[in-house]
Each structure stands twice: as C-alpha cells, then as structure tokens.
Amino acid sequence: MSSSVLQHVGNKDFTRSTVVIIGAGVSGICMAIDLLRRTPTRNFVILEKGSAVGGTWSDNRYPGSSCDVWGALYSFSFEQRSDWTREYPGQEELLAYLTGIAEQYGLYRYIRFNSTVKEARWDDDELLWKVQVAVAGAKDSQYQYGYELRTDFLVSAVGQLNVPSYPRIPGLDDFTGKMMHSARWDWGYCFEGKRVGVVGNGATAIQIVPELAKTASQVTVYQRTPNWIVPRLDQPISALQRFLLTYVPPLRVLKRVVLMRFKEWTHDATTNPDSRVAQRAKALAVSSMKSQLVDKPELWDTLIPSYPIGCRRIVPTDDYFHALNAKHVDLETCHIQRVTETGIETEDGAQRDFDLIVLATGFRTIEFLHPMRIYGANGCSLEHAWRDGATAYYGVTVEDLPNFGMFYGPNTNLGHNSIILMIEAQSRYLSTLIGAVVEAKQNNQSLALQPRSEVVREYNDRIQEQLQRSSFADPRCNSWYKLDNGRVTNNWPGTVVQYQTAMSQVRWTDYFAHGSGQATVEKKKPTYIGRVKEEMFVSNTTLTLGVVLAAGGFYFGSSRGWKW
Known part of the structure; x- marks a missing residue:
C-alpha cells in the first residue's frame, strides 16, 4: 500500500491487537471461538473483505449452490445442527447456520467488514506483524482509506477457494x-x-x-x-x-x-x-x-x-x-x-x-493467500519461499513466518470427507500456539514461534512420498490438486482421523523460539490437546446397519432413473 494512501490512525486499540484473523468464513469463525474458549485473550480482530460473514457461502450464491457433503458432517462438532431441511443443505441454509453461530458467540464485535489485507510484514526487531489494511465501503472509507494494524499473531483463514479463476480464452x-x-x-x-x-x-x-x-x-x-x-x-x-x-x-x-x-x-x-x-x-x-x-x-x-x-x-x-x-x-x-x-x-x-x-x-487454488503479499523473517517474501510450490507444517505453520498460522493450507484438502473436521483440528492446534504467545505477553515477555526448517522439510518429503503413490498424482489427469510438474500441493494423503491424531499434540521442539520468553518454551514438554473422536464406539455391524437404514430413507424410484 503506498504511503499516499495509508493514513495512520491514532487510536491504539484500533491499530494494535494480540491476534488478527483474516477472513470471517468457517475457519475464521472456528478460530475466533477457540480463542474465546481456549485462550485468555479477547484482544483479537477479524478482518473480512466482504460485508458479511460466511466466506465461501457468502460468495457463492449461484443457482443450485449447495454443499456436496452431508450437513450432519458439514457443521462444527460443538455446534451440530439438528434441523437441516435437506441431507445436503443449500447455500442460504449454510449461510444462516454460520451467521447464527457468529451471533451466538458474539463475534460481530470483533469483525471489521469491508477490510482487505494488502500486505503483512514481520518485524524482526519488534517481534510482531504489521498488517496493511485497505478499507472499502462508502461510509468506512470516509474515515480512512487504509491503516496499519500491528499484531503479535497473524492467522490466515482465507482458505483455498476464495479467488475466482478466469479462463485465458481469447476474446x-x-x-x-x-x-x-x-x-x-x-x-x-x-x-x-x-x-x-x-x-x-x-x-x-x-x-x-x-x-x-x-x-x-x-x-x-x-x-x-x-x-x-x-x-x-x-x-x-x-x-x-x-x-x-x-x-x-x-x-x-x-x-x-x-x-x-x-x-x-x-x-x-x-x-x-x-x-x-x-x-x-x-x-x-x-x-x-x-x-x-x-x-x-x-x-x-x-x-x-x-x-x-x-x-x-x-x-x-x-x-x-x-x-x-x-x-x-x-x-x-x-x-x-x-x-x-x-x-x-x-x-x-x-x-x-x-x-x-x-x-x-x-x-x-494453488496460489495460497493470493493476492496478499506476505513477508516473513529477514524480509523473505512468501511468494519467493513458495516459488516451487506451497508447503506448510501440517498445512498450518510456515517456515520463515513467525507467529503465523493458516487454515485449509497446503496438503489439507480432502476428497472424501468434510473439511470442517480438518478445520477444527487446525483451530485447536493454533489456539495452543497462540496461548503460549499470550502467556508470554502476560508475563511481560516477547515470544516468536516458527517451525524448524528441517521439521517442515522432513514432513513435506514424507507426505509427498505418500501422495506420489496415490490417485492424486496420476499423470493421466490434470486437476487443481497439483502443479504442472505433478507435485500435489492441495490434498492430504490420509484419512481425517489420521490428520486429527497427528494434530492432537503440539511438540514444542518442532518450533524455533526466540524472544525473552524463549527459555520457557524450550522447557515445555509436548502439550496434548486431544481431538474430537466421532468415529469411535461404532462397530462395523452398527455401521452397516446405519448405512442400510439411511439408504432405506432414500427414494430409488424409476422416476429417478437409477439402477443399483
């Protein structure tokens, strides 16, 4: 953002926050709720470029827009909805669900609508992020065109499906x-x-x-x-x-x-x-x-x-x-x-x-965080770091980006189950990292956490080896899952349970800590945060019976034209 457009706002509560969340969709809402439930901080801001909560369910209002995952699974485990009108809810019903949750948890007080993040730059000396925010909207822009928001921890909740792809067709x-x-x-x-x-x-x-x-x-x-x-x-x-x-x-x-x-x-x-x-x-x-x-x-x-x-x-x-x-x-x-x-x-x-x-x-889909410009430690741009494809530790923390987390990041997409099951695991994990930063701040200490290079590299090599043996890497088809060179950047190779299990604890040795609170973190043992166990306690017999009973409720008549 050019200096001619940027205006500095004097209200320190307006321009200083402990946590900044980018996006008020499913991920941003989940992160905000976990901050309220799992951390002592209430000093956080949600920046939403649109004028409503809901993310993809606010943007995608085309005819027939609906979820391609059962509504019973496409909902938070802690806020399951009992009154979906269809097995696969439509866009309006999904948006109403998310709006209702935002209201229930009082999230609107933390949301700044019509606020687009143009750039975020890590300050190595002050150990914080400086986020450049552009303001839209007729009334909002009367106050300022943009401002700098400083924060101890930055969370991207923009996901993979938010910037439309326009085809390169002549004419x-x-x-x-x-x-x-x-x-x-x-x-x-x-x-x-x-x-x-x-x-x-x-x-x-x-x-x-x-x-x-x-x-x-x-x-x-x-x-x-x-x-x-x-x-x-x-x-x-x-x-x-x-x-x-x-x-x-x-x-x-x-x-x-x-x-x-x-x-x-x-x-x-x-x-x-x-x-x-x-x-x-x-x-x-x-x-x-x-x-x-x-x-x-x-x-x-x-x-x-x-x-x-x-x-x-x-x-x-x-x-x-x-x-x-x-x-x-x-x-x-x-x-x-x-x-x-x-x-x-x-x-x-x-x-x-x-x-x-x-x-x-x-x-x-493969241009994660586009079009935001992100600069991490030592001024390293994320665009340069990801020039050979996006990588992140379990899709949530990124090498050279201290005190940064992301949802629905590289290699966390699913082809078989609800992405909300992944998002909840990511939110628990990130709230634990944020909790350590908040604790240090309460003790008048500074703390910056970033995943170790060798840890990220070993993790990425391991999952890429698994992905190359999967259908996702098959050279006979092109998909938005992978780059032109065949490297799969979007999908998770395993099941949801495998991901949730891997994310059920924070190993502090996976992170390089610096700041005056460094010693405290280096002494920490792994923190077990658990996971939501929703697949347990059901035998295969019960599973089969449940599927049969569910199937019995469907209409398989000849008017549908299905033959089984």
Whole structure:
C-alpha cells in the first residue's frame, strides 16, 4: 500500500491487537471461538473483505449452490445442527447456520467488514506483524482509506477457494452479452428464456446447469475433461426426523458417527484406484449415468473419464445427467477457440450465440493467500519461499513466518470427507500456539514461534512420498490438486482421523523460539490437546446397519432413473 494512501490512525486499540484473523468464513469463525474458549485473550480482530460473514457461502450464491457433503458432517462438532431441511443443505441454509453461530458467540464485535489485507510484514526487531489494511465501503472509507494494524499473531483463514479463476480464452472481453463468474453471480439478471453457455463442467457447473435448464431456452455446456460423477442421494429431512434429532441427542450423535465412519471408509476410492471401494464407485458412476441419459446414448462414452477415479474430485449429483438428457441442453466437447462479440467459437469453426455466458471455472487454488503479499523473517517474501510450490507444517505453520498460522493450507484438502473436521483440528492446534504467545505477553515477555526448517522439510518429503503413490498424482489427469510438474500441493494423503491424531499434540521442539520468553518454551514438554473422536464406539455391524437404514430413507424410484 503506498504511503499516499495509508493514513495512520491514532487510536491504539484500533491499530494494535494480540491476534488478527483474516477472513470471517468457517475457519475464521472456528478460530475466533477457540480463542474465546481456549485462550485468555479477547484482544483479537477479524478482518473480512466482504460485508458479511460466511466466506465461501457468502460468495457463492449461484443457482443450485449447495454443499456436496452431508450437513450432519458439514457443521462444527460443538455446534451440530439438528434441523437441516435437506441431507445436503443449500447455500442460504449454510449461510444462516454460520451467521447464527457468529451471533451466538458474539463475534460481530470483533469483525471489521469491508477490510482487505494488502500486505503483512514481520518485524524482526519488534517481534510482531504489521498488517496493511485497505478499507472499502462508502461510509468506512470516509474515515480512512487504509491503516496499519500491528499484531503479535497473524492467522490466515482465507482458505483455498476464495479467488475466482478466469479462463485465458481469447476474446473474453469482447462479448457484448452478459458474462458472470459462478462465484460472482448477478441475481439482478434474469436468465429465463435466455440462451446460456456454461464454460466448465466441474462441481460448480454440475449444480448450476440443472437450475438453468429449468427456464433457459437453450443451455450449452462446454466440457474440457469429463468427471467421475456419482449419485448424491439428496432428500428432504422429514419433520419427524428433525424432531428426533433435536430432542433425542443420542440419535443425532449416532447419525454423525455413522456418516463419519462411512466417509472414512470411502477414503480408498479417492486414493487407490485399484481398491474394491474405488471399483464399486466407478461402476456406480457409469451405471447411474447411463440410466439417466436414456435419450442421448451417444454421450455415454464422452462422459466416461479415461483416467482413474479419485485423481480429480469425485462429483456427486442427482440431476445433472437428467438436465443433459433434455432436448434444449447440449454438451460441447470441442475445445473453445475464442469468445466473439455474440458467443463462443470452437476449434472446429462452429459458433454458438448466447445471451449469457457463465464461467464455472473454479478458483486459483494453488496460489495460497493470493493476492496478499506476505513477508516473513529477514524480509523473505512468501511468494519467493513458495516459488516451487506451497508447503506448510501440517498445512498450518510456515517456515520463515513467525507467529503465523493458516487454515485449509497446503496438503489439507480432502476428497472424501468434510473439511470442517480438518478445520477444527487446525483451530485447536493454533489456539495452543497462540496461548503460549499470550502467556508470554502476560508475563511481560516477547515470544516468536516458527517451525524448524528441517521439521517442515522432513514432513513435506514424507507426505509427498505418500501422495506420489496415490490417485492424486496420476499423470493421466490434470486437476487443481497439483502443479504442472505433478507435485500435489492441495490434498492430504490420509484419512481425517489420521490428520486429527497427528494434530492432537503440539511438540514444542518442532518450533524455533526466540524472544525473552524463549527459555520457557524450550522447557515445555509436548502439550496434548486431544481431538474430537466421532468415529469411535461404532462397530462395523452398527455401521452397516446405519448405512442400510439411511439408504432405506432414500427414494430409488424409476422416476429417478437409477439402477443399483
């Protein structure tokens, strides 16, 4: 931020904080709650670039936006919701859940909306972070355009899916119709009766297309690479079940435990293409697709991937193939040559005209923390440190970044289970590190913690070796999980339980401590912080019974077109 824009604010409580959290989504909310529950500090700030809490569930408001993980698992263990209206909640319901939790824990007093972090720089002498904040919003910007916020500990809760990725297609700016990215949906535009082109066929497009197909006059989906798509088995949750889950808590706990165990069991489907569960998932994907595309068998081969299941995200849906089966919905597999003033031209010279082009092209996933500029110890830029790919100790602490933590960082993404289960483990771990810094500060001491280089290197080498043996590294497919050189930077190779177990204690010897509180930390024995054990105490018989009972609640009628 240039000095001409930066204005120094005199209110020390406004510009000085013990902890700064960047982002008010799922991770930022979890971190703030753990600061309240596990540390003595109340001097923390949450900087949110938008005007509402919710993160991805505030940004992604496109038609059909919903979770692709069961709601029973996509919720905090300490704030489980009993009254989800569907097994897979929609965006509005998820946002209401997060908003309610922010209100319940009184987090709004700590949040500064319309506040974007442009740069964060570690001061080696003062042992603190200097965070440059840009302020937006008509009223907020009347006070100052930006300011410097100094903090002892900096936490990034921006995640991997927050900056839209726009395709590099020639002529993209030449289109004179309406164009929007899925993560920047304009609900002021009515697509009823319109001709719509959808660029992309991943998890987002598969949710959008069925909704567009309901009222648009023509929908064309531009597919570059097919995905493995499995039935989602979504359904409304009856009033009776919601009543029982609310007033008979053991049933809610049992449901979550059974689903947790089942999801962990499916881990092999995403990592080992030769496993039995992977083969079953593959067969299920093919049979369900063929049964729903009865009127367009010519698309079958086009929609069956040639790469192993699991190396790209497995996408669940109940209605995408039904939409493709409609007469007014087309699948285009010829590569896009360019965007014209009126539509899209493919490499075979064919052109289609559109009123609306939807860019369902995902996010800039491998550029963690983009576009923030981060400078750590000795002025080392994070961009330079990660020039060969992002690395972090268990995805949360970074070499050369003292008193820094991040959520949903490198190698913490999942292909089989709820990311909230990972986030809670990360929040417990980081709150323990922050607690040590706060304790030192209470004793009028300074303390800076950063992971040792050899520890980070050994950890990264170990998980990369595991990842190279997994489906994620398969050279037959490209995905947002990995770099062009094949190195997997996004995914965790193991199960959730394995990650939670690894994060259940802080080994202080993994960290280099400096400051006047150094000696205290160096004497510390490992701190056991535990984990949430939600997969335990359920036998395989109970698991099987639970899955059968759950499956019995789903509608498998011929109107769905599924054959099992």
